Amino acid sequence: MKIVTGNDLKSGAVIWWTGVGWSLDVNNAADTGEQGAKIIAREEGVQNVVGAYVIDAEKDENGVRPLHIKERIRALGPTVRPDLTLKPSDPQAVNWVI
């Protein structure tokens, strides 16, 4: 699947396009098919997101998993600071990245 990600203009937070808005959780990312460029142009135009781009991901029963490690680190947070990731209480979260 193709999903769209970027950073929130004001806070800089990593965000994912859900089909209707933006979420901090990659599992809420929607398959944007061929619509990525159009969504990006519109959302950057209204200042909702900065530096947006399309990436490849897979979806299974566990959720959405970006194909590249860099995007998985963006989705979770720094692997060396589990306390600062989106899943601070899940010791297995880092394994999802690697």
Place this chain on the structure above:
Amino acid sequence: MVDVQFRFRDDEAVNDPAITVSGFTEQSNATAVRIEPGDDARELLPALDRLALVEVAFPSWTDGRGYSSARILREAGYTGELRATGDLVIDMLHHLRRCGFDAFAPEKPLNPKDAEVAFTRWENVYQATAVDGRQPIWAKRHGA
């Protein structure tokens, strides 16, 4: 030609068509020339006294060669209009002024209020460029 939006000169505006640097060095009667980023401003030095307008092109504002071109011309004593044209941004206007530009013809007109603030924001400057008439901070400190 793009319009001059800001001009800091009292003389008549020059509207002669600017020719290229290589055209200028071959042709003796032109009074206006246009410097592209890759041109060597020093090629104009032998003929500075007959120039009334030098346009320095900024196809992209992040290409800073035009700043050196401007200062080189002013350091050599050029007193005619020195016009920055192209992709000009508000936040660099002050620095362009400091390098000797006295006319600005941005491709897209700039917000005049923001530009006014940018031109006057810096009450003091650290360096002497020797071409903007400004006394640097070190000179003020030592009463030079």
Place this chain on the structure above:
Amino acid sequence: MYKYDEYDQQMVDTRVEEFRDQVRRRLAGDLTEDQFKPLRLQNGLYLQLHAYMLRVAVPYGTLNSEQMTVLGDIADKYDRGYGHFTTRTNIQYNWIKLEDTPDALADLAKVEMHAIQTSGNCIRNISSDQYAGASADEVVDPRPYAELLRQWSSFHPEFLVLPRKFKIAVIASETDRAAMRLHDIGIQLVKDAQGQVGAVFYVGGGMGRTPFIAKKIREFVPIDQMITYAEACVRVYNRYGRRDNKYKARIKILVHELGLEAYSKEVDEEFAHLLTQPIEPPLAELERIQAMFADPAFETGLSDEIELSDPDFRLWVERNSFAHKAPGYAIANVSLKPIGGIPGDATSDQIRLMARLAKDYSFDELRVTHAQNIVFPHVKKSDLFALWQELVKADLATPNLDTVGDIIACPGLDYCALANARSIPVAQKISERFGSARRQAEIGELKLKISGCINACGHHHAGHIGILGVDKKGKENYQLLLGGSEGADTSLAKITGPGFDEDGVVDATEKAIEVYLANKQGDERFLDTYRRIGMAPFKEAIYG
């Protein structure tokens, strides 16, 4: 230390207002991201992997206690309670919000700090020797000269949009502690036969994708022409440096492609011309600055004896302290490399603690080093034990300066948008494997440096052992390099061969160290042994 006058203060205050206005225009939609990006970078604000990142300048690595305290407070108020000290002796915060940045800069301005030109294609923070003003081997204190250069380079109207970033280092001793020859311009201050101070200029050094050691371009620039000469060097670069390819845009490529002689001829002509222009600050300005760098009031008649009966303290003194020029004093290093820790990171509490200790024990002064550590430059030897005890409580007393555990590492793919591989986990594993006191003592001085991509922010080219993370078909892969150095004997490390995975590169590092230990003669360091026996035995052990 340098103290701002009304002019300096006005410059940073004005910059805060300018940036506040730029942020306003960005949020209002008057500036697109493409337009805003070069502006925010000139103010040290990046958009990184997880968030905005703010890099705050620590000019020539010197700080006072009040400034350090504010660095800790910024981490709490605007970030997530920690900061990262960098190889450019700056500090960066990883989780800054765009809308908060102007306020953070205003807080910094109150203590004479800023983020001016900590990124962007302009002249960056001037770096220097972290032992300046304290070590016995310097010709003069290099910091006043660095301050003169700081003022010259700040908002220099001609040099704000150079082909690429531009880094200058100033040192004043034969022992190079600032990687001077790996800078765009390296300046070594010297005295001539008459005792006059002048500047030896080196040009065209740098790491990155194509590393070069800077070449000496001028033997002696009289000190009252130093700014003019620097201006000539940078103007020639601004005019002729490549702008068609950002990987070939640094001055090192210009010097390499033109040749030193041709570049030097251009600089000579420009220098001769610029000497006719009234651009050089008067010597009175240098003297004004020098007066602020006068020695603190060192006590006299102090003993050089240190009570070393505590073995842990003894180890720390032996490892982390350095000879001071004043009798009875020492330079004390704080390693920000605890075993298994994140190189260069410090919590807000640790930062504030170091601030207080500087006040109590080091004449209110601290330094940041390019190896991502902190220095208390002027500590009474009789105070070392008390200082050490306080550091121990805060996990800041790891006795590993310049050993295998004292790793330089860039933030890597855990934080950086440009990285291809993570650096920190590799540093942690190496530090854990070799970090014990016994192992460290056995291995001795070994500078290990890790970068997560070819931009080389982790200085891997200059490591006795260097590690470079690359992306191999979507997987992290690590190349091993040997034989680099950033000191007076600067050399560039050479790659051993095919890369490894994360555990593989740690194993390969161990094999390289074993080869050293097996071949070491006398007091040889890893680097000396490598230089003597060459790459072959290492390759054999690693790949054979």
